[in-house]
Amino acid sequence: MLELLAQTGLNAVYAASYISLVAVGLVLIFGVMGVVNFAHGELFMAGAYAIVALYADMHVPFFVAVAIGLVFVGCLGLLMEKALFRPLKDNPLGGLVASIGFLMILQALAVMGFGVRMEHIPPVTQEVIAFSDKVRLPVARLYVIVAALVLLSALWYFLKKTKFGWALRASAQDPEAAALQGISITQTAKIAMFIGAGLAGIAGALTAPLVSVNPHMGHSVIVTAFIVIIVGGVGSLEGAIVASVAYAIVHTFVTTFYDGVLADIVGLCLMLIVLIVKPTGLFGSADRA
Amino acid sequence: MISKFVGSGLSRRTFLKSSAVTALSAGLPGSVFAAGDTIKIGFLAPLTGAVAAWGKPGLDGCEIWAERVNAAGGIKLADGMHKVEFVSYDNEYDPAKARTGATKLIREDGVSFIMMLGGDTWPGVQPVADKTGMLFSTLLPSDLSPDTNTLIAPAEVHPIYNVTGVEWLAENRPELKTAVMCAQDDALGLPSVATYLAAFEAAGIEMLDEPLLFDPATTDFAPVVTRLISKNPDIVCLDTCYSDYVHPIAEQLFQQGFKGQIISCTADFYDQMIAKTSEEFMEGFIFQFPDFDDPALNADNINFSDPNGFYAEFNKRHPGQWGAVSWEYASIMDLWKAAAEKAGSADPDAVTAAMKDGGKGAHAFGDADWWGTELFGIDNALVGDWPVVAIEGGKARIKDFRSIPDWYAKHGDLLIKHMKAYDQMWDQRS
Numbered sequence: 152m153l154e155l156l157a158q159t160g161l162n163a164v165y166a167a168s169y170i171s172l173v174a175v176g177l178v179l180i181f182g183v184m185g186v187v188n189f190a191h192g193e194l195f196m197a198g199a200y201a202i203v204a205l206y207a208d209m210h211v212p213f214f215v216a217v218a219i220g221l222v223f224v225g226c227l228g229l230l231m232e233k234a235l236f237r238p239l240k241d242n243p244l245g246g247l248v249a250s251i252g253f254l255m256i257l258q259a260l261a262v263m264g265f266g267v268r269m270e271h272i273p274p275v276t277q278e279v280i281a282f283s284d285k286v287r288l289p290v291a292r293l294y295v296i297v298a299a300l301v302l303l304s305a306l307w308y309f310l311k312k313t314k315f316g317w318a319l320r321a322s323a324q325d326p327e328a329a330a331l332q333g334i335s336i337t338q339t340a341k342i343a344m345f346i347g348a349g350l351a352g353i354a355g356a357l358t359a360p361l362v363s364v365n366p367h368m369g370h371s372v373i374v375t376a377f378i379v380i381i382v383g384g385v386g387s388l389e390g391a392i393v394a395s396v397a398y399a400i401v402h403t404f405v406t407t408f409y410d411g412v413l414a415d416i417v418g419l420c421l422m423l424i425v426l427i428v429k430p431t432g433l434f435g436s437a438d439r440a
Numbered sequence: 441m442i443s444k445f446v447g448s449g450l451s452r453r454t455f456l457k458s459s460a461v462t463a464l465s466a467g468l469p470g471s472v473f474a475a476g477d478t479i480k481i482g483f484l485a486p487l488t489g490a491v492a493a494w495g496k497p498g499l500d501g502c503e504i505w506a507e508r509v510n511a512a513g514g515i516k517l518a519d520g521m522h523k524v525e526f527v528s529y530d531n532e533y534d535p536a537k538a539r540t541g542a543t544k545l546i547r548e549d550g551v552s553f554i555m556m557l558g559g560d561t562w563p564g565v566q567p568v569a570d571k572t573g574m575l576f577s578t579l580l581p582s583d584l585s586p587d588t589n590t591l592i593a594p595a596e597v598h599p600i601y602n603v604t605g606v607e608w609l610a611e612n613r614p615e616l617k618t619a620v621m622c623a624q625d626d627a628l629g630l631p632s633v634a635t636y637l638a639a640f641e642a643a644g645i646e647m648l649d650e651p652l653l654f655d656p657a658t659t660d661f662a663p664v665v666t667r668l669i670s671k672n673p674d675i676v677c678l679d680t681c682y683s684d685y686v687h688p689i690a691e692q693l694f695q696q697g698f699k700g701q702i703i704s705c706t707a708d709f710y711d712q713m714i715a716k717t718s719e720e721f722m723e724g725f726i727f728q729f730p731d732f733d734d735p736a737l738n739a740d741n742i743n744f745s746d747p748n749g750f751y752a753e754f755n756k757r758h759p760g761q762w763g764a765v766s767w768e769y770a771s772i773m774d775l776w777k778a779a780a781e782k783a784g785s786a787d788p789d790a791v792t793a794a795m796k797d798g799g800k801g802a803h804a805f806g807d808a809d810w811w812g813t814e815l816f817g818i819d820n821a822l823v824g825d826w827p828v829v830a831i832e833g834g835k836a837r838i839k840d841f842r843s844i845p846d847w848y849a850k851h852g853d854l855l856i857k858h859m860k861a862y863d864q865m866w867d868q869r870s
Contacts, residue, residue, distance in 0.1 A: 155666065155670045158666045158696070159663065159666055162660075162662040162663050162666055165660070165662065166660055166662075166663075262488060269493075269683065269684050269687070271709070271712040271715070273715055273716075274691075274715075274716050277694075277695075277718075279695055279697075281697070284697060285670075285697070287695065287696055287697055289695040292662075361660075361688070361691075362659045362660065362688060363659065363684035363685075363687065363688060365489075365684065366488070367488075367489055368659065370657065371657040371658070371659055372659070374657070402663075403662075403663045404663075406654070406663040406664060406667070407663045407664075407666050407667045407670075408667070410652050410653050410654065411625075411652070411653060411654030411655050411658055411663075411664060412625045412653050412654065412655050414655075414663075415655045415657075
């Protein structure tokens, strides 16, 4: 039983890692832009397809492909900011509707470029860290865990310790006051979109060899991310991380000890309970809700 | 509503006349041809999305079939020869889209026959079938019920053929005594779960745990696999998981150190699974769908025309895309063509009568019986032998052909028991 608990714990750490990367990106975009980016799952998908194109098809080294994927998806974020969200910033629903349209465009482009079938990606490594016969951590999963720790720590440092980060937080808290202080709202929006999209992209890129890559893979990711940011508190980065960990633990343990269908139900119940007890989410504040 | 059309220039009389023509054409689908007219066949299956692997390769196979038939002159009906053409509609494995597609294929394209994957999409199409009398085929006999006598399952007897793999395994690997199973919780997964449970019980193999059901939206299979192998089973059964699930589950089994036997309904693109795991790990993997370059398919009892040539042509046009359904829809067309030529007509009723004449039919894997009243409430499934396939040295090879009716004669009560337990009998499905 101890081994089962340990293996399930490792599975939960991996799940929390990639979920938090996606959710934090989504929260960052919402916090700064005020837009619910429905295309965030497709940015995750775009990161995965970057690995298909670069690593699987063109044999670019995996980590170079991941880095290019991050930049590529970050640039997609910049494109969304300039072409969709900036022109529609005064329309509360405009950005949301535009992101749904962009979601469909990205899916269609993936279908046109790669076809409808899941893509085969050769394993990055088949090495496994074996703590015992029954407790094993594939190194490819360790990459995702380490990347999440490094990137989220770097994001924390950036937001808390750098002028750009302060500007970003100021824009998120009160855009008008930030603008009066000389902070360019457009620039901070660009930075937020690049980082937010890039985090989704790198999550997709790193997990691509571990999941089925197909044009519709973003759907389940965005559903999970929405549950997580609602539980954590819409607009709260800390909340997104804590909720990602909580959701991953609950979902993984319920799947392992009961079944996967029940795990989904329990995940949704978790969201409902939080909404009933604390409608703003675990770390949300009333003015953001 | 009518007044709006009238206001836009369409007269009430014209509207009623065109409605009547539409209704009539829907009621008499594709029944009348002039000599030389092309016969249109509807292909209503998922061509995109997670289930596309069980649609798109089938359409690709049908295109090859049509070229071969047309090159040989076409289909001979009472009024002469007719070319054949496939009209496809991507239902994305969505019931509402499938219903729209069925209506479009019948009313706008004038098809004579519609082939489907079935499963979750069939409830969307059933009202259209009942209303129009169009002949439909499904790969999933679990769609059959006496409510619709124009739905047939002439190629694949999913999930019943899965019993043959378990039966073969029990006879050839008697040291394997315990099993666990996982499946997606949907119309494909659940009847297959019931079938595997019956097959394991019949074979004396103990289930160590309840079947582990997962949401079809699952992407991370590590928790599923951790649970599966936690009780040290001899056999892990992957049920009828889609290839999008079979691959990551197999990879997880490899990474989490499983060293036992794997059995699955399908192993589409198994070369990719070998690449993600190892040839040693995949050695002996049992499933139910052969590559058609298998020498065993050249036997006299096989009714599929030139299987090796078909496989070579398919792989030439679609390298690496061969899958479980690549040949199945084409084999249904073999049966339909023979029946239409026998009836001298493409009329659905005439074709159905000719197809079921004498209660026997030429299934791809040998002559078979129209069967199914006990399980499906109607004898509309063509059931006979089915191959058991194992991966050996990195290549799928047929190990044996097993009779499904023979298994059912001995263990049918078990199958019915488990089907009932999962609410999968025809009179239990909503």
